[in-house]
Amino acid sequence: MAASAPPRLLPPPLPSCWLASGADTSEACWQLALECGGDGVWDWNIGDGKVFYGPRFNALLGYDNGGFGDDSEAFVNHVHPDDIGRLRQHLRAHFRDEGTPFCCDLRMRDPNYAYRWMQVRGQLIERNADGEPARILGTLRDISQWRQDEAVLKAQLAETVRLNQQLEGAQVQLVQSEKLAAIGQLAAGVAHELKTPIGFVSTNFGTLERNVGDMLGLIAAYHATAASDDPAQALAAAEAQYVAADIDYLREDLPALFAESRDGLDRVQRIARDLKDFSRVGEQDWQFADLHRGLDSTINILRYEIKHKAEVIREYGELPEVWCVPSMINQVFLNLLANAAQAIETQGTITVVTAVEGDKVLIRIADTGSGIPPDILNRIFVPFFTTKAAGKGTGLGLSLAQDIIRQHHGRLFATSVPGQGSTFTIELPLTELQPPDTLRPADTGINT
Incomplete structure (x- = not known):
């Protein structure tokens, strides 16, 4: 069918x-x-x-x-x-x-x-x-449920924004702490560097004051002979004062005192210029900058911290000016150079090498210090990580330095051999970059 x-x-x-x-x-x-x-x-x-x-x-x-x-x-x-x-x-x-x-x-x-x-x-x-x-x-x-869900999402977004603002506030305070640590260390070194030239300028001025007083007294004595009732006796007194003033010695000593004082004032002026170059006061915008000038000024203001531990060897290549925020890049130099000095326990060498490779500028800062163990090397850029004793560092220095270089579309990385030393390499692009809206001059210290 x-x-x-x-x-x-x-x-x-x-x-x-x-x-x-x-x-x-x-x-x-x-x-x-x-x-x-x-x-x-x-x-x-x-x-x-x-x-x-x-x-x-x-x-x-x-x-x-x-x-x-x-x-x-x-x-x-x-x-x-x-x-x-x-x-x-x-x-x-x-x-x-x-x-x-x-x-x-x-x-x-x-x-x-x-x-x-x-x-x-x-x-x-x-x-x-x-x-x-x-x-x-x-x-x-x-669409009532959709509107309710939207209201919940907006409330959650507002709460997220509020929490982010709190986090940013905490980060600002931590960065400020790192900045104050850097200022304290820099201030001690700069104060010592200023103390020596200011000290001998002050001493020389004391000597100059006495010598000038003697010479003015001698001039007054000779001038008094013309108005004296007994010119012969007044002249004899002036001659005696001339011998006591040791004018022949003053002829040799005064130029030396002036030269030493001028040299001391030049050193003070140079330190002030290096500080200004380092901070690049009033220059917080993107611009083309001479990285060698930034390196030199940073090395100079760290002279006191470095000179008792290491010799600085500069192996500079031919570098074009680089598009950057100079004050921020100088803060990275400060962090890496100070860390290099701190890694050397007795006496060693810090070598600063610059070169151009392809479309990048390279800056290598190498030290002959104690080196970094492998298990620590891969953590040194983690925020708040530090091997120093409590109160000696916030653990933000290298993290902030890496963040600055990333904002410049570059790279910061490290290699190390325990017992032989470490090398930190900065790569910056040669192309002119448009400054990102979120880029703000960061504060970074020298303690990691």
């Missing part, structure tokens, strides 16, 4: 309310599809103000089918008063140009006057003979 054909599934009949609205069968099917998808549909005949609100539309607002109303006034009466102006503004824009989508988020009330967020969409499909809007079809979607 032949197999019977499977029963054919027929679509359910369209609800009578759809056909009663005046929609043809195809429109009714389209509206039914939207309702099945969860959206309520509406069909507004603008000429007579009548609106067909589908069953799902009514249900979204808590009404039985047809309970919402049948005209545009019913819709407006359910919209929150604060949202009516925005609704009309969107409608007018769409009526002027139906190519502009009509979409408006607003609050609508249910029968108990509880408001929910809804999204109303529509499309003008017909104009009358005068070109005026005649008919618009649209949908209604409940």
Whole structure:
């Protein structure tokens, strides 16, 4: 016996309310599809103000089918008063140009006057003979949950921003601590370097003061002979004073005192110039800078810390000026050079090498210190990591130095052999970079 054909599934009949609205069968099917998808549909005949609100539309607002109303006034009466102006503004824009989508988020009330967020969409499909809007079809979607989720996300974002601000504040305080440690160490070294030239200039001025006093007294004695009643006796007294003043010695000593004093003042001026070059006061913007000048000024202001431990060997190559923030790069030099000096226990060498390789500038700072064990080497750039005793370092120096170089689109890395020394290499691009918006002159210290 032949197999019977499977029963054919027929679509359910369209609800009578759809056909009663005046929609043809195809429109009714389209509206039914939207309702099945969860959206309520509406069909507004603008000429007579009548609106067909589908069953799902009514249900979204808590009404039985047809309970919402049948005209545009019913819709407006359910919209929150604060949202009516925005609704009309969107409608007018769409009526002027139906190519502009009509979409408006607003609050609508249910029968108990509880408001929910809804999204109303529509499309003008017909104009009358005068070109005026005649008919618009649209949908209604409940977006209350979406708005609640959005509010939660905004609150979480605001909290994240607040926590980030707190974190930035803590970072600023830590950086300030590192900066103060650097200033303290620099101040001690610079004060010692200033003490020597200022000391002998002060001593020389004491000697000059006495010598000038003797010479002025001698001049006064000779001048007095002209007005004396006994010129011969006055002249003899002046000659005796001349011998006591040892003028021949003064002729040799005074030029030497002036030369020593001038040299001391030159040294003070040079230290001040090196400090200014290091800090690059007033130069916090991106610019082309001479890295050798920055290295030299940094080495000079660290002279006191370095000179008792190491000889500095400069092996400078031919470098073009590099696009950077000079004060920030000098802070990196300060950190690496001071760490190199601290790594040398008794006496050693610090070698500073510069070169161009391809499209990069290389600066290598190598020391003959104790070196870094492998298990520590891969952690030295981690923030707060330090091998120094409590109170001797924050563990931020190398981390901040690496961050500065990264902001310059470069690299900072280290190699080391325990017992032989370490080498820190800075790579900076030669191409002119646009300064990133987030780049701010950072403060970095010399304690790691």
